[in-house]
Structure formats: C-alpha cells, structure tokens
Amino acid sequence: MTDRDERVNIETTVDPSGRALKQKRAVRTRSLILSAAAEAFANQGFPGVTVADVAKLTGMTKGAVYFHYTNKEALAVAVTEEFYSRLPRIADRVQEMNLAPLQAVREILIQTAIAFRDEKVIQAGARLQIEHHLIGAPLPTPFLGFTGIITELFRQARSAGQLPSTSRPEALARVLVSAFFGAQHISWVQSNRADLISRTEETIDVIVGPLSRRADEG
Amino acid sequence: MTDRDERVNIETTVDPSGRALKQKRAVRTRSLILSAAAEAFANQGFPGVTVADVAKLTGMTKGAVYFHYTNKEALAVAVTEEFYSRLPRIADRVQEMNLAPLQAVREILIQTAIAFRDEKVIQAGARLQIEHHLIGAPLPTPFLGFTGIITELFRQARSAGQLPSTSRPEALARVLVSAFFGAQHISWVQSNRADLISRTEETIDVIVGPLSRRADEG
C-alpha cells in the first residue's frame, strides 16, 4: 500500500514549478489508483472487478480513473508491470547479501513467497498473470526473467562445485520455478496462502536441498 | 446428477424400449453439452464462455442446456468433476501394468501429461481449477486424490528400497504434483502445451530421477 512512495519521489523533485506540483499530484493519483486496482484485482480477479470498484476504493469517480488509465485493461497492464518490476528487485536485494549461490536461490524463493503472501501488488500480478487469457491486452511473458535469474545462480553453483558438473542448471531452474508456481497456487486455493512459506521450504528442500547436501558431502 | 444415470441403466436393462430411448437421448444430450462446455471452457475460460456459446456448440438452444444444467456454474462443476474422475482412471490403467513404483509414478505423470495435452475435458478442468475464484460454486479440492496416489507409490518405493528410508513420501508427492501442475500451466502459457511432455519428463528427472538413481547407487 505504501510500497510505492519511492517511485513517486523519483519522478517529481526534478522541476519545482507549478507544473511539477500538478504533475506530482497526478503521479500520486495514478499511484493511488494503481494500489486500488491491485487490491481489487488481487481479491476479485480481472473480470470480477469493475472500474467503479476501483474508483470507489480511491474515493474518486470513474471519470478520474479513466482520465489516468484509458481502460480497464490498461489498469491490469500497469499492475502487471509493477509486479514484474518487483520480482527482480527481490532478487537484487538478496544478491547484495553475498550468499553462496544455492543459499541465494533459497533466500530468493523464500522472500518471494513472503511477498506473495503479504503484498497485494504481487498477488494481483500473479492473479492477472493467470487470468491473462481473459484480458485483451498482451502481458509480458511470465516466468522468463525469474527463471533466468535462478538459472544463472545454479550455473554459479555448479561452477563453485556446489552442484555436480553433470547437472543442468536450466532444467533445475525450470522445475524449481514450476514447483514454486504450483505450490503457490495450491496453497492459495487450500489455505489462502497460510502455508505458503512452509510449502516453499519443502519445495526447496526436495529440489535443491538434497543436491546441495550432496555437494557438501562431496 | 448421478442418480439420473443410474436410473437410465436400470430402465435400459429392464425395458429396452422407447422409454430408454428417450432417456438415452437425454444422456447423449447431457454428454454432448458437457463436451461442448469443456471445449468452450478450455478455450475461453469460465467468464469468457456464455451459455449461448455452449448451446451453439451443441447445435441446440439455451433452453436445452438449461434443462440439463441449472447454471453456468453447474456446467463448470460438472466439467470439473469429470476432470477429477479421469485422473484416477489414468492412474488405475497404469497400475494394471504392474510397474515398479517409481516407474509407475513416471508413467502416471507422462500419461497424465498426454491427457493434458490432448483432451479438452482435462484442459478445461485444469483451467476451471485455476479460475475457481471466478466461479461462484465450490469445486472439488484440487489434486488431493492425485497426490494421495503418488504418495502411496512413493511409500511403496521406499519400502522396496528404491528411495532412501529418510525420504518423506508426502513431501515428495506434494512437490512433484506442484511441479507438474506448474509445468503444465507454464507450458500452456508459453507454448500452448507443445513442450508439455518434455517438461514433464524433465520434472520427473529432477525430482524423482536422481533420488531413484541415488537409491540404485546405495
């Protein structure tokens, strides 16, 4: 909800004239609408949300929403883009911790799971992703970037001897991401994500854990 | 729902005359509608399908559809039930082959993947499952039965020494099913299921393969 103030600051302090002030308000409004849309999409899904819902959540009128976003699809696209900008940031934050590659993978997945559990924008993005067939506009191809990051880490792990030289980082990453996605969905359906973290840990243990332990033993 | 079918059977055997014909027509119509609904749901998703669409696919009128299914939701539920009744049947067929447990797991997943690739009802079930929040009616809890079957096979594999005694069959099964489900979804989105089989094999290799090889080594 407050997760967006940063971006706002970036765009405004440039020109402190009246125009900038207006733009500042506009940017805040856009951000407000985006949060409201995320909330709505996360809870009700794309077809379940009406533009009036979003407007009501912001306390504004439908016209205001349409002023900032040309249509409902544009809202969905904006939320999805926000979603896809967040995932790499999580990975970046983890990589600044300078963990060993497999530990980094583990940490990235855990942090991502936490975000899925706690942040509406993430939930909204994931849900919109899943419903993208119901949305007219094209959305960024999913999972590619995330899988790439994980792949790279597995590659490093193999170079570092944490994985057997015969292992295939791309395959490992694809399966890990698939399993994470599946676990996330099943957790959502079965427990409203209450057990998402433990399911994620379980996933890592089964797919990555044994391999790393094996590497440790070697 | 099912009592109708039973009644049909009873009366067909007892009285193979006109009445059964009528009922037979109804049964045929019902299954025709179900197929049409599956086709539509698989292609367009629950919100994207109108009852008129389903009717048109059957060549009948909406009235006929509503005679057999009270609701659009009822259609979705029926398709989903069909979906969840087919998965165990695949497993049953495989188990009649008397494979070793891990081989059976592999075969079940492959056969299931083939079904996901080729059968509309399966695809529809998977899609409805993922869209279940957009459907008013409650759907069967996903994959419980399937996970149970896999768990049991892993248990047998452990008893047979194909898995280390420290492995946890439930966790393995959960992760495997999650990964399969995730791979299936990603394959759908990215390649319209063209690479589903290979992704499934990859999943098995990563999650089950190494463990079994490990067991072989031990």
Added chain:
Amino acid sequence: MTDRDERVNIETTVDPSGRALKQKRAVRTRSLILSAAAEAFANQGFPGVTVADVAKLTGMTKGAVYFHYTNKEALAVAVTEEFYSRLPRIADRVQEMNLAPLQAVREILIQTAIAFRDEKVIQAGARLQIEHHLIGAPLPTPFLGFTGIITELFRQARSAGQLPSTSRPEALARVLVSAFFGAQHISWVQSNRADLISRTEETIDVIVGPLSRRADEG
C-alpha cells in the same frame, strides 16, 4: 381444496364403464389442477405463477397441466369462472333463509367477506379479476351480477317500506359494492384480511344501517 368434490361426482357416475373411469380420473385431475392454480394465483398473482409452480403443487409434471389446460390463461379463466359461480351460490344460500331484504343484504355481504377471508378460490378469483389487464384472455365483467342481486334486494326493501321511497336502489347497491370491494382490498393490504369482517360490518352499518334505522323510526 376439498370444495370441489361435488362437481366431480355430478360428471362421473353417469357411465360406469372403463371410459368413465378414465374420465373420472381426468376430472379429478382437472379439479386438482384447478385447486392448485387457485392456491398459486391467490398467493402469487397471475404473473407470479409459473405453470411449473402449479404442476409442482399437484405433484404432476408440466405436461400434465398442459394436457388439461391449453395454457396459463386457460387456468386463470377456469379459476375465475369458478369464482363467479360461487358468489351467486352464497346469495342463494342466504335467500333460502327468508330474511328481511336489508337483513339479507347484510348477511350476503358478511358471508361473502367470510369467503374472501377463508377460501383460496375466492381470493384467487378476486385477485385475477384485479389483474385481468395482465391476462390475455377476456374475463367475465366483474361486479355486475353481484351488484344486480344487491339492487334487487334494495328494491324489495323499498317496496317493503324498509327504505324511503325516494331512495335509489341502484345507487345504494353500486356504492355498497364499491365500498365492499375497497374495504376488501385495503384489508388485504393492511392486515392480510384479518379485519375484513369487521370492516365489512362497518361498511354495512354506515351505508345500510342508518337508512334502515331511519326507516324503522318512520
């Protein structure tokens, strides 16, 4: 509900052959349907009733209803005819009591009020009468017969000196019937006819009572 058995007997005992038996069943069925329709119309009004409702009340199928009555309007017409055949019967019963004319008027109104309060067919008829604009088929013109009976009694009362010679029986009857109808409707709306009898008595007291007393005084 049981008010119709008489009529049934009339039509059947004529020919005790198999044909008559079938017809007997048919007549009973028709009568059953009629009662059910009256019940439904009284409670829900013509547009509020579906043929399926009537069928369900009889325990039969819609087809059976349509076999006996060509359409929903025919049901309404039949109920209304039954209604218009009952009102004169009430008057006839009262006239067999050989009361003085004004007393007869009073008794007829009271008995009619009781019928309105207690009998579904009467309530249904009254309601269908009121809704006749919503029914395609033409219904018998309302109030004419009833007003005629009352008029005749007032005429007798005037001849007998119970009413002043200047009084106009037609006007009295018209106003009395109007007031009864109005009281009946208002009682229906306000108290679901719980106070219908007392409102009817009040109506008679105000319109007929003083006149008769005045005549008594003269």
Added chain:
Amino acid sequence: MTDRDERVNIETTVDPSGRALKQKRAVRTRSLILSAAAEAFANQGFPGVTVADVAKLTGMTKGAVYFHYTNKEALAVAVTEEFYSRLPRIADRVQEMNLAPLQAVREILIQTAIAFRDEKVIQAGARLQIEHHLIGAPLPTPFLGFTGIITELFRQARSAGQLPSTSRPEALARVLVSAFFGAQHISWVQSNRADLISRTEETIDVIVGPLSRRADEG
C-alpha cells in the same frame, strides 16, 4: 433521493454556471423518466412494463434509466411516492377555499376523482397500489394520510353540528375512502373512468349527503 434535489439548489445559488446546469439536466431527466414510467405503469401495469419501454418513452437508453433508478422497482416506488404526495396537495388546495367541513370533504373527493381521471401519475399510483403484491419493494401504506384528512374534517363537521354527535368520524372516513377507492377501480374496469365523477358524486351522496341533510333537518 431528496438530498440530490437539495444539493442542486445549493449549488445553483452558489455557482450558477455549468455545474448547476448539469444537475438541472439530471433533474429534468429524472422527472422525464418518472413521467414516462407513470405513463407506462398506468397503461400496462407493473409486470407489463419493461425498462426498455420506459427508456423508449423518454427517448433515452436503458442505461440512462438505470443511472437514475437502480431498479424497475425503484421506478414503481418513485411513482407511488409521487402519487401519495399529490393527494394531500389536492386536499390542501381545497382547504384553502375555507368551505364548511362536509363541503370540503365533497370537494376533495371530486377534485381527487378528477385527478384520477386526468393525471397519469395518479392513475399509475392507483394501479401500482393495487398491484403491489407483484412488486418486490414495499410501497407506502395506502390511503392512511388521505383517510386521516377526511377523518379530521368529519370531526370538525361533528363539532359544528353538521353530523350527529353519535356519528364516528373514523368509521365514516374509512368507509368513504374505501368506497371511493372501490368506485374508482370499478369505474376504471367498466368504463375506463368515463363515469368516475358521477360515481364519486353518487358515493358522496349516499354516504355523506344524507347525513348532512339529516343534520340540516335537526
């Protein structure tokens, strides 16, 4: 509903520019829709009217109608409220004439009858009243206010010696209103209200006239 109207006034005085104009248009549209709905309900009854009918009568689209009234029921309620707000206004106008109480009663009924004969809103209100069981929403209780006004006038007449001291104003008023309502309905059904005025005069003569003459004689 009414707060919308107030707001209009406020903003019209404060800012007599475009904004007020917009609201004025809305007010005009609302009343246009209300008139159209009254026309439709009066002619076809609640179930016989479709919202599209109302829209067509206004020359606008269904969307416009639904913008101003959430429901078909809401339309009926609004028309009925208009109806029940007009009756007292008729009485007010008459009372400004300072007639003797019984004359006032007579005049009020006559004027009301004229309104029933000539004004669509009144006719619609009466019809909706009679069909209120077919309308989901609760309507104002019928004729309570009207009966109260008449009662009060009868009370004054009794005090003024125009009615015998033994007469009961409430009963008189109830019967008079019932009779008027009944006469109005019967006149509608039998002669499309052509004889409504004369029936109303007849009603007054029978119920009020004799009593007043009697009082004159006393």
Added chain:
DNA sequence: ACCTCCGGGACGTCCCGTTTAT
C-alpha cells in the same frame, strides 16, 4: 385417453465498460 420427458425460442432485467457534455 392420459401423462412424461425433453427440447425450443423469446425476452426481461440488470450491469458494465465507455464516451459526451460540462
């Protein structure tokens, strides 16, 4: 002759995403 099952269309309501006037 009486009744059942199945199917056929036709609307009616409501709502929703979206532009015009302001």
Added chain:
DNA sequence: ATAAACGGGACGTCCCGGAGGT
C-alpha cells in the same frame, strides 16, 4: 476531473410443443 448518458449483451426463466409410453 465530474456527472450524465450510451449501448450492448449475459444470465436466467418461462411458456409452450411434440414424440413417445402406459
């Protein structure tokens, strides 16, 4: 940025035939 108006469907439901049993 708002208030008002626009069209376009979707769902559900209803009234009703028609083929056929008992």
